[in-house]
Amino acid sequence: MGFLQLLKSQFLCHLVICYVFLVSGLIINLLQLCTLPLWLVSKQLARRVNIRLAYCIASQLVAALEWWSGTECTLYTDPENYPLYGNEKAIVVLNHSFEIDFLCGWTFCERFGVLGSSKVLAKKELAYVPIIGWMWYFLEIVFCKRKWEEDRRTVAQSLQNLHDYPENYWFLLFCEGTRLTPKKHQVSMQVAESKGLPKLKYHLLPRTKGFWITVQNLRGTVAAVYDSTLNFRNNQVPTLLGILNGKKYHADLYVRRIPLELIPEDEAECAAWLHHLYQEKDSFQEHYAKTSRFPGPTVSPPRRPWTLINWLFWCCLLLYPLGLLLTQLISSGSVLTIVVSVALCTAASLGVRWMIGQTEINKGSSYGNKEAPLNNN
Ligand SMILES: CC/C=C\C/C=C\C/C=C\C/C=C\C/C=C\C/C=C\CCC(=O)SCCNC(=O)CCNC(=O)[C@H](O)C(C)(C)COP(=O)(O)OP(=O)(O)OC[C@H]1O[C@@H](n2cnc3c(N)ncnc32)[C@H](O)[C@@H]1OP(=O)(O)O
Numbered sequence: 001m002g003f004l005q006l007l008k009s010q011f012l013c014h015l016v017i018c019y020v021f022l023v024s025g026l027i028i029n030l031l032q033l034c035t036l037p038l039w040l041v042s043k044q045l046a047r048r049v050n051i052r053l054a055y056c057i058a059s060q061l062v063a064a065l066e067w068w069s070g071t072e073c074t075l076y077t078d079p080e081n082y083p084l085y086g087n088e089k090a091i092v093v094l095n096h097s098f099e100i101d102f103l104c105g106w107t108f109c110e111r112f113g114v115l116g117s118s119k120v121l122a123k124k125e126l127a128y129v130p131i132i133g134w135m136w137y138f139l140e141i142v143f144c145k146r147k148w149e150e151d152r153r154t155v156a157q158s159l160q161n162l163h164d165y166p167e168n169y170w171f172l173l174f175c176e177g178t179r180l181t182p183k184k185h186q187v188s189m190q191v192a193e194s195k196g197l198p199k200l201k202y203h204l205l206p207r208t209k210g211f212w213i214t215v216q217n218l219r220g221t222v223a224a225v226y227d228s229t230l231n232f233r234n235n236q237v238p239t240l241l242g243i244l245n246g247k248k249y250h251a252d253l254y255v256r257r258i259p260l261e262l263i264p265e266d267e268a269e270c271a272a273w274l275h276h277l278y279q280e281k282d283s284f285q286e287h288y289a290k291t292s293r294f295p296g297p298t299v300s301p302p303r304r305p306w307t308l309i310n311w312l313f314w315c316c317l318l319l320y321p322l323g324l325l326l327t328q329l330i331s332s333g334s335v336l337t338i339v340v341s342v343a344l345c346t347a348a349s350l351g352v353r354w355m356i357g358q359t360e361i362n363k364g365s366s367y368g369n370k371e372a373p374l375n376n377n
């Protein structure tokens with residue numbers, strides 16, 4: 001193990017990184033709160049300001065992936081579509097099997113200049129995660145309870161609000177609705193069988209309602225669906241803790257651009273279209289398992305310096321006062337102050353550990369573990 005690698009695995013380094021993320025995140029959340037009056041004066045300006053503030057948070061995690069862990073990302077796509085990426089609004093459909101799939105998604109957003117504005121159909125529980133969840137309120141992220149009776153109205157309303165959004169965004173949909181586990185896969189294949197649908201080997205059966213409502217409500221503003229299939233080289237199982245430890249991964253993303261006009265408007269036809277899409281995605285994963293690559297030409301969009309610059313800026317701004325505080329603390333010699341400070345640091349570390357836990361599959365929800373009861377209506 002080289003010196004740099006050893007350094008990256010040190011707990012003290014992790015503490016410093018987490019301190020910068022936590023304090024800068026809370027400062028940015030506060031700044032976002034200060035933009036509230038601006039929404040009344042100029043909604044579009046408030047949105048643009050919040051896009052930039054959100055970039056300051058999200059890009060720290062992207063910097064950890066790109067610069068700290070040195071993870072590489074290869075894109076498999078039709079070169080003809082490449083110039084359109086980042087220059088139009090799009091819905092992204094992505095498989096949900098990896099703990100850092102959202103972060104790889106963010107990395108591609110960063111490289112195509114849409115990181116600050118990008119959106120997702122997220123489970124409501126994530127809205128309460130400090131920093132990221134709070135940041136999402138100001139980005140007009142669409143939350144769902146995964147209870148269709150409630151979601152059909154609230155999700156449609158939130159999507160309608162995006163019609164006059166001033167900047168290009170990618171709207172991410174994990175149609176599987178939850179992360180893949182062997183148990184969830186087994187249950188979902190029972191559902192597939194009961195519906196007479198072909199079995200999927202690498203995906204859960206997609207939930208079609210969220211996709212249909214998104215396509216219908218964003219029609220006219222969004223140009224295309226980017227069907228995206230993610231995998232990692234050498235059967236790597238990437239985690240956020242691995243990233244923090246400086247472990248390098250190699251992500252491969254296969255993207256097909258499908259113009260929105262090609263997606264059926266009728267709900268049943270749209271559902272059938274999505275099921276067919278997932279059968280195709282399954283065949284791409286099979287291809288990857290056999291050949292260690294996706295079909296088609298590759299391109300590696302370069303990482304940009306902005307994530308690193310933003311990260312270094314916050315480090316410089318926040319590490320100096322921390323240094324002063326620590327010096328004062330030690331020189332004060334007060335046992336009580338030292339004990340209180342250690343307790344605060346422990347609480348903050350546990351808080352960050354809890355946040356990281358939100359990304360861990362083995363701490364995931366039980367959604368999809370049981371087949372939904374048959375609806376009598
Ligand atoms: C060039 C580069 C391109 C791309 C780069 C890639 C990506 C970058 C893009 C953007 C990045 C932006 C942000 C990323 C940052 C962070 C993201 C982080 C995380 C958020 C992720 C989540 O929170 S995922 C969870 C929430 N989302 C979803 O659930 C979406 C999918 N779900 C739905 O659509 C659902 O339909 C619903 C939520 C709208 C409603 O759910 P509900 O459960 O109430 O209803 P359902 O319709 O799903 O259920 C009833 C029907 O389902 C059948 N059923 C029952 N059991 C199962 C089962 N186990 N599996 C499958 N189906 C089942 C049941 O029979 C019913 O069937 P019907 O025929 O009646 O529909």
Ligand SMILES: CCCCCCCCCCCCCCCCCC(=O)OC[C@@H](O)COP(=O)(O)O
Pocket residue numbers: 017018021060061064099102123126129132174177178179244352355356358359363364365366367
């Ligand atoms: C700069 C680096 C600092 C690193 C330290 C701080 C890290 C804190 C990171 C917190 C990130 C929280 C973002 C939440 C994104 C979670 C994405 C996700 O995958 O959600 C799961 C849902 O889709 C489905 O849930 P399940 O039904 O599977 O359950």
